[in-house]
Amino acid sequence: MEDAVRAVDLSKTYGTGLAAVKALDHVTLTIARGTVAALLGPSGSGKSTLIKALGFVSPADTGEVFFEGRLVVKHGVPLADLAALRRRHLGFVFQKANLTSFLTARENVEIACEFGGKSDGRRRARELLEYLDVAGREHSYPEMLSGGEQQRVAIARALANEPSLILADEPTAALDSVRSRSVMELFRKVAHDRGAAVLVVTHDHRALEVFDVLYEMEDGRIRPHRPERSGLTAEQ
Amino acid sequence: MNLALRDVRRHLARFVGTAAGLGLLLSVVVAMQGIYAGMVDDATILTRAMHADLWLVQRDTRGPFAEGSRLDPSVEARAAAVPGVRTARPYTYQLIQREHRGAVMRIALVGLGWPDDPGRSLPLVRGRRLQQPHGEMIVDASLGLGIGEPLVLAGEQYRVVGLTRNALTSGGDSVAFMTVGDAELVAFDQPPEAALLERQRVVERLRRTDLGRGQPALEDLATDPRWRAPALASPPVAAVLVEADPHRIAEVRGVMRSWGDVSVYSQAEEEELLLVGVVQRARMQIGLFTVILTLTAAVIIMMVMYNLTLEKTHDLAVLKLMGAPRLRLLGLVLQQAWLLGAMGYAVAFAMGELAFPMFPRRVLITETISLVAPVATMGIVTLASILGLTHVMRIDPSIALEG
Numbered sequence: 104m105e106d107a108v109r110a111v112d113l114s115k116t117y118g119t120g121l122a123a124v125k126a127l128d129h130v131t132l133t134i135a136r137g138t139v140a141a142l143l144g145p146s147g148s149g150k151s152t153l154i155k156a157l158g159f160v161s162p163a164d165t166g167e168v169f170f171e172g173r174l175v176v177k178h179g180v181p182l183a184d185l186a187a188l189r190r191r192h193l194g195f196v197f198q199k200a201n202l203t204s205f206l207t208a209r210e211n212v213e214i215a216c217e218f219g220g221k222s223d224g225r226r227r228a229r230e231l232l233e234y235l236d237v238a239g240r241e242h243s244y245p246e247m248l249s250g251g252e253q254q255r256v257a258i259a260r261a262l263a264n265e266p267s268l269i270l271a272d273e274p275t276a277a278l279d280s281v282r283s284r285s286v287m288e289l290f291r292k293v294a295h296d297r298g299a300a301v302l303v304v305t306h307d308h309r310a311l312e313v314f315d316v317l318y319e320m321e322d323g324r325i326r327p328h329r330p331e332r333s334g335l336t337a338e339q
Numbered sequence: 340m341n342l343a344l345r346d347v348r349r350h351l352a353r354f355v356g357t358a359a360g361l362g363l364l365l366s367v368v369v370a371m372q373g374i375y376a377g378m379v380d381d382a383t384i385l386t387r388a389m390h391a392d393l394w395l396v397q398r399d400t401r402g403p404f405a406e407g408s409r410l411d412p413s414v415e416a417r418a419a420a421v422p423g424v425r426t427a428r429p430y431t432y433q434l435i436q437r438e439h440r441g442a443v444m445r446i447a448l449v450g451l452g453w454p455d456d457p458g459r460s461l462p463l464v465r466g467r468r469l470q471q472p473h474g475e476m477i478v479d480a481s482l483g484l485g486i487g488e489p490l491v492l493a494g495e496q497y498r499v500v501g502l503t504r505n506a507l508t509s510g511g512d513s514v515a516f517m518t519v520g521d522a523e524l525v526a527f528d529q530p531p532e533a534a535l536l537e538r539q540r541v542v543e544r545l546r547r548t549d550l551g552r553g554q555p556a557l558e559d560l561a562t563d564p565r566w567r568a569p570a571l572a573s574p575p576v577a578a579v580l581v582e583a584d585p586h587r588i589a590e591v592r593g594v595m596r597s598w599g600d601v602s603v604y605s606q607a608e609e610e611e612l613l614l615v616g617v618v619q620r621a622r623m624q625i626g627l628f629t630v631i632l633t634l635t636a637a638v639i640i641m642m643v644m645y646n647l648t649l650e651k652t653h654d655l656a657v658l659k660l661m662g663a664p665r666l667r668l669l670g671l672v673l674q675q676a677w678l679l680g681a682m683g684y685a686v687a688f689a690m691g692e693l694a695f696p697m698f699p700r701r702v703l704i705t706e707t708i709s710l711v712a713p714v715a716t717m718g719i720v721t722l723a724s725i726l727g728l729t730h731v732m733r734i735d736p737s738i739a740l741e742g
């Protein structure tokens with residue numbers, strides 16, 4: 104399937120001298136449309152840094168990022184309007200839902216449609232909320248919604264512009280395991296139904312079978328993740 | 340979707356509260372500036388209302404407002420005879436405090452030169468000018484008297500025939516205009532007791548002189564209430580107001596300056612005497628306070644607006660991460676600031692309309708104030724929100740990721 108995003112040889116260092124931290128160390132990664140990938144790894148291993156680089160939020164120092172086959176960032180220098188790219192083709196889901204506090208659930212989705220240049224934002228927003236099973240809360244403000252509901256609205260918002268790439272950084276950290284699993288399944292559904300590429304950072308090893316691909320990071324380096332039990336049996 | 344309005348709708352109570360607070364603060368600043376302007380204007384308004392080119396006062400005094408001035412009434416005729424002079428009229432000025440209908444009433448009595456000046460130059464808002472030499476007065480509306488209302492002064496009844504607006508002294512007291520003759524009656528009014536004692540003294544003085552001892556009939560004369568010594572001068576006036584041909588003012592002034600008993604001031608100089616003398620300290624006091632208050636308010640408004648923007652840091656970071664165009668974020672902050680500024684100004688305006696007329700002294704909202712105040716308010720809120728926004732925009736949108 105077509106590549107949504109391809110990162111080639113990304114490196115990034117925070118700080119200088121003795122305080123320097125190599126957060127990304129020659130990371131190369133491709134995520135195809137229609138796949139849902141998990142990014143595992145201990146805290147501080149560089150997962151969020153990678154998400155920010157792939158999401159054109161803060162670029163890596165070196166390396167290249169291709170978006171739908173087009174070179175967009177080269178050695179930290181943007182070659183396109185990154186904000187425009189974000190609002191039209193990307194969807195973000197964060198650890199906390201981070202909905203806009205003064206907009207209702209529906210308006211939160213609608214504003215994303217508007218930024219993305221979609222004309223029928225209101226109708227789309229209703230559809231998406233229905234798709235995510237929170238249609239009943241469309242007039243509620245974020246603070247009146249439960250954590251799970253907020254996260255669903257946030258996912259609806261991420262889907263607003265039929266993005267080719269959805270990036271989620273620990274989206275279920277604030278949810279219990281049942282809700283957390285249903286959110287992960289939602290991501291899978293979105294990837295498979297809508298042909299988006301989805302990359303989810305997660306610590307939760309209980310729902311890994313939901314994902315098509317698993318990656319693992321450690322000290323800024325990335326490698327495919329092999330589930331421990333299966334890894335052990337394969338080795339022996 | 341208008342983000343500014345959505346935010347206002349969500350936090351309506353807080354927004355309205357902020358607007359009200361801002362409005363009250365603004366109205367205090369505007370009131371203070373109005374009080375200052377009113378005070379400066381009051382100081383010279385009476386002088387201006389007289390429409391004189393030259394003020395003749397007692398030699399070496401700064402009269403008649405800054406200090407007392409006594410001028411021989413003959414100055415009027417002498418001034419009128421100077422070539423180039425169109426009119427010369429006497430003028431008296433004195434402050435009285437009486438009770439009327441149970442309330443204390445301070446009045447500045449101004450005597451107008453009858454019949455030349457029945458109140459020609461006075462800006463009447465109701466009623467008419469003086470029509471007879473005795474018993475009529477024009478008063479300022481701020482005294483609260485109505486047309487036709489009688490007022491007893493020095494045992495005589497005076498009737499209000501006309502009302503002026505804003506005829507006030509530098510001290511903020513209301514002015515009443517009557518003929519010079521009436522004003523003198525009030526000024527030199529003597530209680531009967533004082534008159535008796537005065538006559539008694541004359542009799543005693545007579546008895547000590549040869550003339551008195553030789554002609555006892557003089558005593559009867561001195562104690563007769565209808566009698567007045569022919570040698571006694573008619574009472575002095577405070578000033579003589581001169582109007583001259585516009586191109587001959589300097590010449591007229593030159594002539595009068597050579598007279599030994601008068602000092603001559605132009606209209607502007609007379610106003611200057613009041614501003615740098617009479618109200619100088621009060622003016623500096625209020626002026627300084629006005630400046631400090633204005634600066635304080637500006638700083639407070641800026642801080643409020645700045646913080647209002649900073650409070651939105653997280654929401655703005657999320658929107659920025661989603662790729663919101665810069666203009667949308669700028670619009671959100673600025674529209675809200677302007678709305679707040681406009682509402683604040685509206686509150687200040689309403690407060691002004693309601694409260695300022697109830698102030699005991701005039702709160703003069705000059706054209707400059709009414710023009711500069713809203714512009715300055717909008718400028719300050721705009722500046723503060725832009726400062727806040729540049730601060731917010733420097734923030735890395737990825738903070739939204741961490742939540």
Ligand SMILES: Nc1ncnc2c1ncn2[C@@H]1O[C@H](COP(=O)(O)OP(=O)(O)O)[C@@H](O)[C@H]1O
Nearest residue numbers: 117118124126145146147148149150151152153
């Ligand atoms: N803004 C930053 N400044 C300095 N160091 C940072 C910054 N962000 C992350 N780091 C460091 O980079 C490394 C990777 O961080 P991060 O990508 O957040 O890891 P993860 O999301 O896997 O926990 C960590 O050692 C972290 O301390």
Ligand SMILES: [Mg+2]
Nearest residue numbers: 150151152272
């Ligand atoms: Mg992280």
